[in-house]
Amino acid sequence: VAREETLEVPEGVAPPTIEQRFLGRVVSVTPAGDGRYAAIIDYPVEALREGPAQLLNVLYGNISLLGGVRLIDVALPADRPVVAGLSGPRHGIGGIRAAAQAREGRALVCVAIKPMGLTADELARLAERLVRSGVDLVKDDHGLTDQGPAPFALRLGRVSEAVARANAHAGTSGVYVPNITAGPAETLARAREAVRAGCRGVLVAPSLAGVGVLGELARMEPAPFVMAHPTHAPCAPEGREGIAPEVLLGTLWRAAGADAVIFPNAGGRFDWPWACCREIHRRLRRPTEGIHPAFPVPGGGIDAGRVAFWAARYGPDTIFLVGGSLLAHTDLDAAARAVVAAVRLAHTGTA
Amino acid sequence: VAREETLEVPEGVAPPTIEQRFLGRVVSVTPAGDGRYAAIIDYPVEALREGPAQLLNVLYGNISLLGGVRLIDVALPADRPVVAGLSGPRHGIGGIRAAAQAREGRALVCVAIKPMGLTADELARLAERLVRSGVDLVKDDHGLTDQGPAPFALRLGRVSEAVARANAHAGTSGVYVPNITAGPAETLARAREAVRAGCRGVLVAPSLAGVGVLGELARMEPAPFVMAHPTHAPCAPEGREGIAPEVLLGTLWRAAGADAVIFPNAGGRFDWPWACCREIHRRLRRPTEGIHPAFPVPGGGIDAGRVAFWAARYGPDTIFLVGGSLLAHTDLDAAARAVVAAVRLAHTGTA
Numbered sequence: 001v002a003r004e005e006t007l008e009v010p011e012g013v014a015p016p017t018i019e020q021r022f023l024g025r026v027v028s029v030t031p032a033g034d035g036r037y038a039a040i041i042d043y044p045v046e047a048l049r050e051g052p053a054q055l056l057n058v059l060y061g062n063i064s065l066l067g068g069v070r071l072i073d074v075a076l077p078a079d080r081p082v083v084a085g086l087s088g089p090r091h092g093i094g095g096i097r098a099a100a101q102a103r104e105g106r107a108l109v110c111v112a113i114k115p116m117g118l119t120a121d122e123l124a125r126l127a128e129r130l131v132r133s134g135v136d137l138v139k140d141d142h143g144l145t146d147q148g149p150a151p152f153a154l155r156l157g158r159v160s161e162a163v164a165r166a167n168a169h170a171g172t173s174g175v176y177v178p179n180i181t182a183g184p185a186e187t188l189a190r191a192r193e194a195v196r197a198g199c200r201g202v203l204v205a206p207s208l209a210g211v212g213v214l215g216e217l218a219r220m221e222p223a224p225f226v227m228a229h230p231t232h233a234p235c236a237p238e239g240r241e242g243i244a245p246e247v248l249l250g251t252l253w254r255a256a257g258a259d260a261v262i263f264p265n266a267g268g269r270f271d272w273p274w275a276c277c278r279e280i281h282r283r284l285r286r287p288t289e290g291i292h293p294a295f296p297v298p299g300g301g302i303d304a305g306r307v308a309f310w311a312a313r314y315g316p317d318t319i320f321l322v323g324g325s326l327l328a329h330t331d332l333d334a335a336a337r338a339v340v341a342a343v344r345l346a347h348t349g350t351a
Numbered sequence: 352v353a354r355e356e357t358l359e360v361p362e363g364v365a366p367p368t369i370e371q372r373f374l375g376r377v378v379s380v381t382p383a384g385d386g387r388y389a390a391i392i393d394y395p396v397e398a399l400r401e402g403p404a405q406l407l408n409v410l411y412g413n414i415s416l417l418g419g420v421r422l423i424d425v426a427l428p429a430d431r432p433v434v435a436g437l438s439g440p441r442h443g444i445g446g447i448r449a450a451a452q453a454r455e456g457r458a459l460v461c462v463a464i465k466p467m468g469l470t471a472d473e474l475a476r477l478a479e480r481l482v483r484s485g486v487d488l489v490k491d492d493h494g495l496t497d498q499g500p501a502p503f504a505l506r507l508g509r510v511s512e513a514v515a516r517a518n519a520h521a522g523t524s525g526v527y528v529p530n531i532t533a534g535p536a537e538t539l540a541r542a543r544e545a546v547r548a549g550c551r552g553v554l555v556a557p558s559l560a561g562v563g564v565l566g567e568l569a570r571m572e573p574a575p576f577v578m579a580h581p582t583h584a585p586c587a588p589e590g591r592e593g594i595a596p597e598v599l600l601g602t603l604w605r606a607a608g609a610d611a612v613i614f615p616n617a618g619g620r621f622d623w624p625w626a627c628c629r630e631i632h633r634r635l636r637r638p639t640e641g642i643h644p645a646f647p648v649p650g651g652g653i654d655a656g657r658v659a660f661w662a663a664r665y666g667p668d669t670i671f672l673v674g675g676s677l678l679a680h681t682d683l684d685a686a687a688r689a690v691v692a693a694v695r696l697a698h699t700g701t702a
Contacts, residue, residue: 325361
């Protein structure tokens with residue numbers, strides 16, 4: 001693994017100076033039970049230089065093609081700027097709070113507008129009702145791209161207008177976060193369109209759009225905040241291959257530039273272990289020299305009726321993503337208001 | 352899975368017309384042994400519309416976050432243009448043959464220049480010797496990005512010049528294929544730089560740069576041919592999760608726009624099953640209405656001494672990627688000439 005991910009030539013081909021400078025160094029190999037072994041490999045920073053794509057290329061590149069090899073942890077160099085392009089979130093928790101005018105000490109509520117198949121106007125009406133009910137962030141479902149009934153440009157315009165209208169009417173500060181995931185040029189073009197339309201944030205799936213999109217969006221001027229969606233990420237919990245979820249979503253995506261990271265909540269449709277969710281939540285927020293903390297966004301299984309329970313467990317530096325269970329309520333407005341109230345009550349003592 | 356990958360709302364939330372038009376439909380569920388089940392799901396083309404990123408988002412999106420779910424096959428609609436952005440390779444096998452002046456009926460030889468740590472001039476000298484020895488394609492190792500000793504722009508210039516010099520001197524038609532994998536804007540910028548420098552092809556890793564890069568490169572004017580590298584692809588053979596290699600590398604990357612696809616050869620460092628390699632090789636080339644065939648590029652375990660064996664097995668519509676084992680020879684020029692001769696002899700009866 002250490003050789004495959006760096007020099008990729010048999011021993012003896014590279015001059016000794018290069019072997020010394022660029023070859024991954026095996027620090028230890030320890031039996032880990034069930035016939036598996038835990039290896040610690042020290043990769044030279046010079047091999048990682050370039051940004052998030054090359055970082056993943058070294059940490060979990062060709063070895064994704066091998067059975068039974070999993071990346072279970074990573075420690076990034078404390079002197080992070082040496083690994084170019086890993087400068088972390090542009091906005092982070094503080095920036096998203098400012099965009100949504102959500103003061104410290106309270107969690108935020110995010111609702112996805114969906115399903116695909118609704119027209120741009122139908123999605124806009126949904127967004128308007130949610131914002132008027134006090135929802136902080138209204139995001140596109142990650143399956144909304146450029147489909148017929150709600151093509152990107154039309155959806156962006158209609159939903160942005162509806163959210164602005166709702167804010168003006170209700171005195172709220174709801175933020176619309178459109179999904180920009182597509183091919184590379186198209187993704188960046190949509191980000192620019194979104195900013196022009198007044199959006200403060202965008203949603204992107206790094207495993208589909210390419211992980212380097214996080215850093216490039218963070219360097220845009222002006223830069224929207226970036227909410228990262230885990231679709232297609234190679235991190236099924238307890239898989240034999242792939243990347244441990246807390247490593248990819250908690251450590252690497254934050255370092256790469258995500259301001260907020262969505263992950264499947266424990267007990268939901270994906271049934272991720274609570275310990276894993278808690279660790280993602282911790283890694284996104286933990287003090288790390290020189291980079292902002294990112295907002296953890298548990299979702300995919302936050303029932304509207306259980307949001308108070310999760311608010312107590314995760315604490316205030318969290319965005320709760322409530323989706324399908326809310327949309328299933330017959331009185332959407334009342335249900336949304338109840339979720340918003342429950343989340344505020346949990347941390348501030350007042351709804 | 353069918354609901355998660357399309358509507359992503361509980362039953363009853365979406366109006367019946369939308370359930371009918373956009374929901375994945377479970378065709379069958381069959382026991383597949385070991386407590387597993389094989390399910391066939393029919394996804395509506397309207398849900399896939401947009402391009403390769405959305406195609407993967409529906410075929411293997413959120414379900415990558417579930418343990419034990421694997422995508423084992425896909426049948427794309429015969430009327431492919433309805434799935435926008437799946438127009439296949441721009442150049443395909445014929446285009447790469449034309450670029451390298453390699454007539455039909457013979458296989459091609461590709462050698463990776465590496466390792467990282469060599470300077471741009473050292474890599475250029477290596478490329479020059481390989482081209483003078485008759486190697487058709489000289490590609491960057493996928494670990495060469497923008498590192499200190501051979502930053503992209505300098506490497507591109509030096510290696511391009513060296514290959515042009517070798518061609519002029521030896522009457523060959525060697526092609527340099529630089530690695531452009533980075534963040535989205537940077538990847539496309541490097542592709543344009545490569546074209547300006549006279550490169551006929553580029554190397555990109557779709558799982559790092561984002562799969563949509565294949566379609567966007569295919570639509571560039573002028574468009575380089577695109578060689579796709581599998582690093583970080585979620586396709587360990589026989590994994591419990593992920594995507595079967597022949598599906599991602601053989602069917603989807605070709606449909607998305609790859610002109611040539613690298614995959615780990617049987618018996619090599621990755622030890623992929625021969626049946627899997629043969630199937631990737633077949634899928635890349637099989638006649639498919641409206642799209643070009645793509646070049647299969649077995650590598651990662653093609654020993655210079657065994658290339659004749661593999662040439663006989665794979666046949667002439669193949670690019671043989673020979674790397675480390677060639678660079679390990681004390682007389683690189685003689686070893687490269689021997690590989691080129693062996694491959695030509697295998698199909699044309701003359702070296």
